[in-house]
Amino acid sequence: xxxxxxxxxxxxxxxxxxxxxxxxxxxxxxxxxxxxxxxxxxxxxxxxxxxxxxxxxxxxxxxxxxxxxxxxxxxxxxxxxxxxxxxxxxxxxxxxxxxxxxxxxxxxxxxxxxxxxxxxxxxxxxxxxxxxxxxxxxxxxxxxxxxxxxxxxxxxxxxxxxxxxxxxxxxxxxxxxxxxxxxxxxxxxxxxxxxxxxxxxxxxxxxxxxxxxxxxxxxxxxxxxxxxxxxxxxxxxxxxxxxxxxxxxxxxxxxxxxxxxxxxxxxxxxxxxxxxxxxxxxxxxxxxxxxxxxxxxxxxxxxxxxxxxxxxxxxxxxxxxxxxxxxxxxxxxxxxxxxxxxxxxxxxxxxxxxxxxxxxxxxxxxxxxxxxxxxxxxxxxxxxxxxxxxxxxxxxxxxxxxxxxxxxxxxxxxxxxxxxxxxxxxxxxxxxxxxxxxxxxxxxxxxxxxxxxxxxxxxxxxxxxxxxxxxxxxxxxxxxxxxxxxxxxxxxxxxxxxxxxxxxxxxxxxxxxxxxxxxxxxxxxxxxxxxxxxxxxxxxxxxxxxxxxxxxxxxxxxxxxxxxxxxxxxxxxxxxxxxxxxxx
Amino acid sequence: xxxxxxxxxxxxxxxxxxxxxxxxxxxxxxxxxxxxxxxxxxxxxxxxxxxxxxxxxxxxxxxxxxxxxxxxxxxxxxxxxxxxxxxxxxxxxxxxxxxxxxxxxxxxxxxxxxxxxxxxxxxxxxxxxxxxxxxxxxxxxxxxx
Numbered sequence: 001x002x003x004x005x006x007x008x009x010x011x012x013x014x015x016x017x018x019x020x021x022x023x024x025x026x027x028x029x030x031x032x033x034x035x036x037x038x039x040x041x042x043x044x045x046x047x048x049x050x051x052x053x054x055x056x057x058x059x060x061x062x063x064x065x066x067x068x069x070x071x072x073x074x075x076x077x078x079x080x081x082x083x084x085x086x087x088x089x090x091x092x093x094x095x096x097x098x099x100x101x102x103x104x105x106x107x108x109x110x111x112x113x114x115x116x117x118x119x120x121x122x123x124x125x126x127x128x129x130x131x132x133x134x135x136x137x138x139x140x141x142x143x144x145x146x147x148x149x150x151x152x153x154x155x156x157x158x159x160x161x162x163x164x165x166x167x168x169x170x171x172x173x174x175x176x177x178x179x180x181x182x183x184x185x186x187x188x189x190x191x192x193x194x195x196x197x198x199x200x201x202x203x204x205x206x207x208x209x210x211x212x213x214x215x216x217x218x219x220x221x222x223x224x225x226x227x228x229x230x231x232x233x234x235x236x237x238x239x240x241x242x243x244x245x246x247x248x249x250x251x252x253x254x255x256x257x258x259x260x261x262x263x264x265x266x267x268x269x270x271x272x273x274x275x276x277x278x279x280x281x282x283x284x285x286x287x288x289x290x291x292x293x294x295x296x297x298x299x300x301x302x303x304x305x306x307x308x309x310x311x312x313x314x315x316x317x318x319x320x321x322x323x324x325x326x327x328x329x330x331x332x333x334x335x336x337x338x339x340x341x342x343x344x345x346x347x348x349x350x351x352x353x354x355x356x357x358x359x360x361x362x363x364x365x366x367x368x369x370x371x372x373x374x375x376x377x378x379x380x381x382x383x384x385x386x387x388x389x390x391x392x393x394x395x396x397x398x399x400x401x402x403x404x405x406x407x408x409x410x411x412x413x414x415x416x417x418x419x420x421x422x423x424x425x426x427x428x429x430x431x432x433x434x435x436x437x438x439x440x441x442x443x444x445x446x447x448x449x450x451x452x453x454x455x456x457x458x459x460x461x462x463x464x465x466x467x468x469x470x471x472x473x474x475x476x477x478x479x480x481x482x483x484x485x486x487x488x489x490x491x492x493x494x495x496x497x498x499x500x501x502x503x504x505x506x507x508x509x510x511x512x513x514x515x516x517x518x519x520x521x522x523x524x525x526x527x528x529x530x531x532x533x534x535x536x537x538x539x540x541x542x543x544x545x546x547x548x549x550x551x552x553x554x555x556x557x558x559x560x561x562x563x564x565x566x567x568x569x570x571x572x573x574x575x576x577x578x579x580x581x582x583x584x
Numbered sequence: 585x586x587x588x589x590x591x592x593x594x595x596x597x598x599x600x601x602x603x604x605x606x607x608x609x610x611x612x613x614x615x616x617x618x619x620x621x622x623x624x625x626x627x628x629x630x631x632x633x634x635x636x637x638x639x640x641x642x643x644x645x646x647x648x649x650x651x652x653x654x655x656x657x658x659x660x661x662x663x664x665x666x667x668x669x670x671x672x673x674x675x676x677x678x679x680x681x682x683x684x685x686x687x688x689x690x691x692x693x694x695x696x697x698x699x700x701x702x703x704x705x706x707x708x709x710x711x712x713x714x715x716x717x718x719x720x721x722x723x724x725x726x727x728x729x
Contacts, residue, residue: 028649029676075674097650097706127710134645134707534642549710571707573646573718576653578639581699581726583632584689 027094030072031057032079033065040088048086052079067095103132105203105213109508113208114309115197115329115520123549124311125329126520128211131527131566136202138212138526140533143198143247144240146233147191149174149184149221151338151406154192155506156200156207162218164243172219173239175232182219186464187409187499189337191219193511194251196336197519198526207508208335211523211566212530218245223252225409225462230260237264241271246529246537249522250277251515253291262296269300274537276522278514279305279318286320295323300537302525302544305558306330306517312553317514319557325545327554328564330517337509338407339502345372348396356392358478368413368458368494375492376480386417386488387480393427393438395477398498400468407501408465410447410476413458416491418451419482426450426491427479430465434473444475458494465498521564528569539574547572630694632728637687638721641703647683650706650715652676655688661698661725696727
């Protein structure tokens with residue numbers, strides 16, 4: 001009987017074992033564990049080895065077993081059978097493999113992080129707990145976040161930042177301000193949110209868990225609170241490349257082809273750096289209305305669309321059968337925030353600085369969720385009244401003397417109709433040190449200056465208030481200014497948030513967008529690099545694209561038709577290459 | 585290392601393999617059928633050693649416990665691994681090695697053989713079970729005199 005046939009016959013007689021071991025996945029191939037009966041001496045053990053082949057490995061005294069290394073080509077099933085039948089052997093078995101099962105972190109907000117694990121729609125997530133069975137630490141992989149700055153003191157990030165040495169002691173660079181502190185000095189939370197998705201410290205009992213529980217994040221501030229420019233964004237990309245980043249997260253986009261930024265992306269490609277970019281939030285087809293850098297077409301770019309909680313394409317998400325690679329969780333994403341904002345107008349109620357017709361009124365006539373709004377004229381604004389006062393303004397004093405305040409910004413929504421003929425305007429301003437920001441002799445710093453009418457649709461504004469940092473008194477105000485003696489105008493501020501970046505913040509926030517989806521993919525990319533030290537960016541992109549989970553909502557809307565998946569990407573294997581066969 | 589030729593049972597799904605083994609166990613009492621179930625490397629003709637090699641997979645899971653490669657071979661150039669008569673050599677990662685082996689030898693009889701390699705690992709993708717496998721490599725052919 002041929003040897004191969006003998007092997008086959010043994011396998012046929014123990015089908016269960018043959019099944020379990022068919023690919024060596026449930027036990028260690030090439031060895032078994034043997035427990036000899038007491039009194040079985042070394043000579044008898046060696047005799048068994050000489051008869052059956054292989055050699056004795058280490059004896060594990062605590063378990064009363066000896067490891068037997070099998071000769072090449074011997075199956076574990078065959079060996080267990082043969083060794084079990086030997087005199088002096090009490091027991092033989094495979095060396096089974098045990099693995100952790102679905103690692104779950106203890107972070108208090110983990111239950112809200114549906115993108116990692118979705119209890120409401122099981123499976124509509126990146127299968128993070130399964131992936132965490134295999135890798136949670138991505139700290140060998142430097143991920144650059146080109147964004148609005150990061151509150152690197154956030155409790156869940158302060159241990160996950162890049163060590164830039166003495167040249168970059170604040171973990172990155174600020175290309176907006178031109179200094180080495182990429183703190184979110186304008187209070188903008190976007191970059192902190194994105195960074196948290198990628199690498200918030202996991203299983204530390206604080207806030208959220210990142211896709212990576214341990215990360216190395218480089219903070220590159222390229223966006224002010226109102227956006228960035230070619231120079232800030234392209235410089236940030238080049239900085240990331242020259243300082244060792246392997247992944248660049250670009251949760252940003254523009255509609256114009258930009259050769260300078262393209263050159264920076266090309267430079268990243270030449271240096272083997274992966275760029276993960278957002279598809280955009282216009283609900284548009286990127287194939288016909290490109291968003292850059294997604295649309296540059298470099299093969300080191302992964303372009304990401306956003307999915308909602310049931311893995312539908314988010315209504316705001318851009319898509320593109322030729323230009324958008326994958327989808328990822330993007331809607332109602334809970335992640336880190338630089339600090340809790342000061343919201344609304346309650347504090348303005350006690351203000352004694354109201355001037356002219358402005359006033360704080362109960363919000364009974366707008367769709368804003370604010371309890372109070374600022375209105376001019378306060379008495380009749382809701383009824384459509386107009387002011388005939390020539391120079392109305394209101395301001396309120398905020399104090400930001402605390403050294404724990406690291407950044408300040410402003411977001412508000414306003415409705416206004418200025419004096420006809422373009423001679424009147426709506427103004428927003430602040431004054432460091434306090435006092436009237438609209439004082440004609442000693443004015444404050446103007447933030448916004450608008451003419452015309454918003455109609456009934458509130459307009460949103462974002463402003464940098466970092467000039468108020470370390471000021472015990474800093475006034476913020478709004479003005480309706482006219483040039484005529486008897487004008488007709490009206491205005492209202494219907495929502496207001498004073499953004500703050502706070503030392504050691506443990507704030508979180510829910511945000512939606514392809515920016516968030518992009519960060520999930522960057523986290524998966526970091527995970528892949530961490531687990532597979534020999535991967536290049538093409539390997540990472542292949543694993544993300546082909547290891548994703550097929551999603552009908554993405555079929556025809558993306559290149560892959562798949563949702564990026566951490567476990568799927570880890571498990572994905574490329575077909576072997578370079579096959580050669582020769583007769584000897 | 586030298587791998588043993590194994591019968592052409594289903595290689596992907598464990599259930600398929602179980603059925604194949606059960607079927608073969610029943611058939612094992614019939615020598616004529618048994619020969620047909622297991623013989624896949626060239627019958628009684630003189631055999632030659634064929635060395636098969638491939639590039640190392642970049643995936644760490646292939647090069648760690650539970651990972652490795654399958655080498656499939658058949659005289660049918662359009663074979664699929666589950667087809668009757670397809671031989672398989674398992675080339676697993678072995679503890680202590682830096683990576684899974686990237687070559688093996690087969691004892692094949694005369695004729696033209698088609699060989700394809702598949703990588704596998706213990707990592708299971710969502711919705712899967714029992715690990716994962718790659719697509720089959722591009723086939724190569726070798727003629728044994």
